[in-house]
Structures are given as C-alpha cells and as structure tokens.
Amino acid sequence: MENTPPVMLKVSFDGIEVDIEAGSTILQAARKIGGDIVPPAMCYYSSLKGSGGKCRACLVKVTAGSSKDPRPMPKLVASCITPIQDGMVIENTLNEEVVKARDGIVEMLLINHPLDCPICDQAGECELQNFAYKYGLEETRYEEDRREFEKIDIGQYIQLHMTRCILCYRCVYTADQLANKRVHGVLGRGDASEIGTYIQNSVDQDFSGNVVDVCPVGALTDKTFRFKQRVWFTKPVYAHRNCSKCCGEVELWERGGEVLRITARKNNYNEIPEGKFICNECRFEKKNTESWVIEGPSPITRMSVISANKYSKKLIPSFAFKIAENYNPAVPDQIKKLTE
16 A cells, blocks of 8 residues: 655745645744744653643744635644644744733743753753843833742652753653653642652653753752763763663763763753653763763754853854954954864
C-alpha cells in the first residue's frame, strides 16, 4: 500500500510564506522558518504530549483566519496550540499589540519569581531570563509581598525551590509520560497552586531526573550539581554508552577533567527530542569519563552564554565586528583570525 503524501497548507508568518503539513500549529510553522521571528515558549515542549497553552508567552496576532474566511481573529492566540489553516496570515514581531502583550506576560511571570539569578544554578540556561531580557520592563510595578516557599528535597537527586516555579506543568507531563508512576503534581488552585508530592513521596523513578532538564527556570535543580560551577565556565561534550534503559546519548559538562553534571542532548529550542530522554543511571551515577565514549565538543547552534569564548563564524553576528571596531580597531582582526 502506497503512502499517502501529507496535505500541505500555505501560511504567511511575518510576511514569509511557508508550506507546512496540515494539523501543525502556528508555532511549528514559525519554527520551520526559524530565526528571530519564532515566538518564545515557556510551557510548550514539542516532545511532551499535551504541553502548551499555559504561559501565553507565544501569543501572536492572526490577521487573516484562512483563504476561505479572511477575517482576523478578534484576540491574540497562543501559537503553540492553535492549528494552522490554509491561507492564514500571522503577525508576531511586526505587530505592536503582540509585543505589548508579551511585555505584560513577562511582568506577570515575574510577580512572584525572585530575581536571584546571581545565585541560581539555572542562570545562563534560563528561558525566563532570556525572555525577560528581550521583552521585560526595567522596573516592576508590583508592591505586594511575593509568595515564598522553603526549599525541599523531592528525591535523592532533585531539589524543589517552589518560589521560582512559574507553573508551566512541564515536569508533570514529563513524569506522566516517562515515569512508571507519577508521585508529584500541582496541588491547590489559583494563587495557592504549587508543585508538590503526594504525602511526601520521593520522586525517584528511573527517568525522574528529566524534570530538571525540562524546567525552564531554576525551580527543579540537580542536587549533585548545585553551586559547583557556572555553566559558561564548563565545556560541554557529546558522549554515549551502551545503556539498557535509555538511548545512552548524553552531554557531559566538565571542567579541569572533572565531569560536573550530565544532561540529555537538546535541540535548537532547548528541548530534548522525543526518544532522547535519559535514565537516572546515566545522569547521576556515571560521572566519570571512563564510562563514556567521548564524541567531541557539543555543537552550539544558537546564541547562548554557553558559547562564550568558543569563537565560531556561525556564532558571531556581523554587527559584533562593527561594535568592536568602535572600541578597538584591532579586535575584529583578532576575532577573524580565531574563526578562520
């Protein structure tokens, strides 16, 4: 039986037309184009079924619903859960209403989130940090007391700092879909909602460590890595081993020959692809280079603080040379030599 080719629909995103498979979402269409026009996402995770639609960071404006019904949608829509229609016209970075709404979303997320980046292990990898830097306001208008929680250990290797949590539900979906029996979730409702375990159970399933990787902020942290090193001082390398539980393909973060932590490999959107989640044995119990086959330095394909001092033509935008010229005419030549 011959495979039926997928139905392709044409949509316009910030003036760029793209053909994408029917059933895809607006966010998936934007990611097919790539670049700066892709909306940010704090709760959506492509490899977790049911995720998305909670943080509203990815709001966009649909100025034409479809070629059959070109009327605009009356409100901004969450691009991660809104399916595309043929002839749909979407605006993101070109729409002032979207940018203003995104400023408000950042302000809302930071109402209770503490500004403790200098002591947070997530600094340098924090999606909220990047989101706030791009869209946030310089000052907060919030004057009331913030919610505060005590740090608690919810497992042998995982610490929960609920004060930082933005209730994205990623960790809940991860435990639901990877662990044999989920023992944690969102307790309470409204402003009393919080992540917690049922009757103080311990989160210790084989794949429970992945909740640390999917957390977009520093609410769930690896206890074996806490306060040991900043990520931009470490050298990430790809490695693999034969594992009976998972794919065995990981990223080792080392400095001075010491493996400080192990994480799953992530794509350009800081997400673990489907089938690439790793088990706790690989993550926590094999922190030595002898257990792994080192493949080489991790390819860093997105602008990140992790790429600091790792010069590459792909990582240094053209305007960086112009900025450097304003301070030291010799700097661009020095950088060019390093990228040759």
